[in-house]
Amino acid sequence: MEETRIRFGIMGCANIARKVSRAILLTPNTTISAIGSRSLEKAVVFASENHFPESTKVYGSYDAVLDDPDVDAVYVPLPTSLHVRWAVLAAEKKKHVLLEKPVALNVGELDTILAACDSNGVQFMDATMWMHHPRTVKMKQLLFDEQRFGQLKSVHSTLTFLAEEDFLKNDIRVNPNLDSLGALGDIGWYCIRAILWAHDYELPNIVTAFRDPEYHESGVILSCGASLNWKTNGKFATFYCSFLSNLCMDIIALGTKGNFRVHDFVIPFNEKVGSFYAVDNSKWAERALGCAPEPSELKIEINLPQEAFMVQEFGRLVAGVRSNEAKPENKWRVISRKTQLVIDAVVASIKNGFVPVEVVY
Amino acid sequence: MEETRIRFGIMGCANIARKVSRAILLTPNTTISAIGSRSLEKAVVFASENHFPESTKVYGSYDAVLDDPDVDAVYVPLPTSLHVRWAVLAAEKKKHVLLEKPVALNVGELDTILAACDSNGVQFMDATMWMHHPRTVKMKQLLFDEQRFGQLKSVHSTLTFLAEEDFLKNDIRVNPNLDSLGALGDIGWYCIRAILWAHDYELPNIVTAFRDPEYHESGVILSCGASLNWKTNGKFATFYCSFLSNLCMDIIALGTKGNFRVHDFVIPFNEKVGSFYAVDNSKWAERALGCAPEPSELKIEINLPQEAFMVQEFGRLVAGVRSNEAKPENKWRVISRKTQLVIDAVVASIKNGFVPVEVVY
Structure with a gap:
């Protein structure tokens, strides 16, 4: 099972990331392989406090997470104004994107994100847990x-x-x-x-x-x-x-x-x-x-x-794409866009x- | 106690009048002394089905209720478009008015009703039970x-x-x-x-x-x-x-x-x-x-x-006015008018x- 788990990179140490990280570790089909923060020290403390696996790579930048080949997908809890930049970059680096809400400042920004996900064949989902x-x-x-x-x-x-x-x-x-x-x-x-x-x-x-x-x-x-x-x-x-x-x-x-x-x-x-x-x-x-x-x-x-059900579903979709058995599920991007x-x-x-x-x- | 009870006349046989009549008979300080309907037969049946006191006078018109000296107050469950006519007449006959909601088709009509209640010194209350x-x-x-x-x-x-x-x-x-x-x-x-x-x-x-x-x-x-x-x-x-x-x-x-x-x-x-x-x-x-x-x-x-608490409060206010110990309570007309x-x-x-x-x- 371990080798088939979807490996998450966590982008930043937002408070909500504590909850989602816990969910990723609770969920059978996902795990955490990296975390990045602008402050390496903060990332180290965050990984420790939230019981990340020993093997988790801890970075002092978001870019390093995106460049890590052992990261399949990123969870992006950054402030909304930063979503378009980092979600697009993530997609370009072929990382699947679990994006905190609100997904963007406006639908124009969101369309930029979705276009990047599309053209790079990665799964998009917003983190609306309920x-x-x-x-x-x-x-x-x-x-x-x-x-x-x-x-x-x-x-x-x-x-x-x-x-x-x-x-x-x-x-x-x-x-x-x-x-x-x-x-x-x-x-x-x-x-x-x-x-x-x-x-x-x-x-x-x-x-x-x-x-x-x-x-x-x-x-x-x-x-x-x-x-x-x-x-x-x-x-x-x-x-x-x-x-x-x-x-x-x-x-x-x-x-x-x-x-x-x-x-x-x-x-x-x-x-x-x-x-x-x-x-x-x-x-x-x-x-x-x-x-x-x-x-x-x-x-x-x-x-x-x-939130573990959310992560599980996202992981399931990503696994399908990763194994070339499925295309990214459009449902979630349509729902995000309508919202x-x-x-x-x-x-x-x-x-x-x-x-x-x-x-x- | 019996002689001090507020004596209601019921104007019409609306379905809601069954509920309010029951409340009047349940309430310690009120009773029913008359009912009028355009159909005497309907009024007779209504009085019987709703266990009105033996002494209740049953009339084939609303006017007869208003002319009855043994009626202190009327309960008016007539259609809204008839409220202004019958509530004003009731006030002019010095009957206190418990009026079903909505009290009027517009505030102009309500003001006509309230003016009649004012100038005749009778209590007004709308029948908003809750x-x-x-x-x-x-x-x-x-x-x-x-x-x-x-x-x-x-x-x-x-x-x-x-x-x-x-x-x-x-x-x-x-x-x-x-x-x-x-x-x-x-x-x-x-x-x-x-x-x-x-x-x-x-x-x-x-x-x-x-x-x-x-x-x-x-x-x-x-x-x-x-x-x-x-x-x-x-x-x-x-x-x-x-x-x-x-x-x-x-x-x-x-x-x-x-x-x-x-x-x-x-x-x-x-x-x-x-x-x-x-x-x-x-x-x-x-x-x-x-x-x-x-x-x-x-x-x-x-x-x-x-609804018995409503009738009880209305009866209490009417008793005060009837005994010249109090003026009509303004609170209820103000609330009706604002609504x-x-x-x-x-x-x-x-x-x-x-x-x-x-x-x-």
């Missing part, structure tokens, strides 16, 4: 269940957490030079992805940002949201994201015959059990003195954290005074 | 809790149910001559009330309807929603209401330090226990491998249904192409 949780698969089955859900009518997604003082002073996500999309990129990304996921990746026709986002003194968005309209069947969605409210991670999906809610869709409260709440075919009691049934909790137990297109539409709507913005693939 | 549930009081305490909730940032309210074929053909709520506000008036009313309630009845500055409501072939709204912005602190809200999705009755209120959710705010699943779910001061686990605490369920047991103002703003926004509409009291 997509790979078996709970997500269960919820998707419900979305397609004619009896228990019916036709999707609307989705509301909320993602908020209260940024601490240190975050609001120093985090890259409030630095316009590093992550100029602020809360929209960092957490609005998840809401938009959830909405597209629920709509089976059919793009909305129109995106209209909510009025009066809140801004950091740096100019970066701290809270915002939007409504999304589809052309057919009254299909509709809203999202709201904020660095200024206590933690909330909701999807509410409403169908004609049923609905479901999940309250920890991005990071499950419990790593080993994912819950969601569903109800269908609700009826008023006589004289509307109540209604039934009550929503019930569905629990999905898992033996690996959701980015909606982000761009929200940005455009805000910039133009909260006007409706058409979304075209 | 406001009177002890659970609502508990949630309001949480909204004001600096440690467990902090500052309110946003509210999202959803109210949907799947209208059956018969409803979509025959119900007054899809008849533009009877209830031209459709889903907005029938259920959007609750969402808007919930939002105002959470914002301590501070009116939003701007209301912007979501694009592309769904319409009945009669022209009545079947689904719609809006976003609401306040001037200060980024305060924000959205709502969505629909006759075309399975039952959902949600409020999600997000504060800086905590949040809460309720999933049956309008009609509790269980008449005897009201639940809501709250969490505060959430923290990410190390490496963001989870978060804690999980939301916890708070249960409030009650000995009367929420109607937001409804009017949603209507205006929709009519004018989903533009932002300023709300002024």
Whole structure:
């Protein structure tokens, strides 16, 4: 097994890289063969603290990771403004790319990345972990269940957490030079992805940002949201994201015959059990003195954290490409691009005074 | 006790009147002394089926109820388009008015009703039952809790149910001559009330309807929603209401330090226990491998249904006025009027192409 594992190079020592590195080491079909940071010392400490294999090569640059022939794929948790540079370079060095979200500052940048991946035949996937949780698969089955859900009518997604003082002073996500999309990129990304996921990746026709986002003194968005309209069947969605409210991670999906809610869709409260709440075919009691049934909790137990399922899937796709048995899977790049297109539409709507913005693939 | 009970006249045999009549008979300080319908026969059957007291006078007209000196107050569940006529007449006959929601087709009509109540010194209250549930009081305490909730940032309210074929053909709520506000008036009313309630009845500055409501072939709204912005602190809200999705009755209120959710705010699943779910001061686990605490369920047991609490409070206010010990309580008319103002703003926004509409009291 060991020799067939996909060998990751980790680009940088971001906090999120601790979580993903752990997942790579937990996942049967992947391992870590290198890490690079601008500071060799930081990389050494990071590799040690995160229990990287003894054999891991530790570099004082990102380029060295990309030049290492023992690296099949890179995980890129760098600030968003650096994605286009390093993801393109990685592709050019024939490294498969697992890219943190938001994938780019705009769809133009993303297209540059995707073109590089295409022309070099490497797999692209963004690191949207919750997509790979078996709970997500269960919820998707419900979305397609004619009896228990019916036709999707609307989705509301909320993602908020209260940024601490240190975050609001120093985090890259409030630095316009590093992550100029602020809360929209960092957490609005998840809401938009959830909405597209629920709509089976059919793009909305129109995106209209909510009025009066809140801004950091740096100019970066701290809270915002939007409504999304589809052309057919009254299909509709809203999202709201904020660095200024206590933690909330909701999807509410409403169908004609049923609905479901999940309250920890991005990071499950419990790593080993994912819950969601569903109800269908609700009826008023006589004289509307109540209604039934009550929503019930569905629990999905898992033996690996959701990010390990992500790494496993990425590893599986990379293995197919590496052995020349498969071409890179297009699904993930299409989903990334659609998510980015909606982000761009929200940005455009805000910039133009909260006007409706058409979304075209 | 019997002689001091507030004596209700029931105006009409609407289905909702069955529920409220039951509440009037359950409530210690109220009783039913008369019912009127355009059909005497229907009124007789209704009084019998709903176990009205033997002494109840049964009339073949609404006027007869208003002319009955043994009626202190009327409950008016008539179609919305008839409210202005019958509520004004009731006030002129010195009957206190418990008026079903939506209270009027627009704030102009409501002001006519309120002026009649004023000049005749009678109590006005709209029949928004959930406001009177002890659970609502508990949630309001949480909204004001600096440690467990902090500052309110946003509210999202959803109210949907799947209208059956018969409803979509025959119900007054899809008849533009009877209830031209459709889903907005029938259920959007609750969402808007919930939002105002959470914002301590501070009116939003701007209301912007979501694009592309769904319409009945009669022209009545079947689904719609809006976003609401306040001037200060980024305060924000959205709502969505629909006759075309399975039952959902949600409020999600997000504060800086905590949040809460309720999933049956309008009609509790269980008449005897009201639940809501709250969490505060959430923290990410190390490496963001989870978060804690999980939301916890708070249960409030009650000995009367929420509509009985409403009737009891209305009866208490009416008793004060009847005995000349108090003037009519203004709070409820102000809350009704603010709710109607937001409804009017949603209507205006929709009519004018989903533009932002300023709300002024």
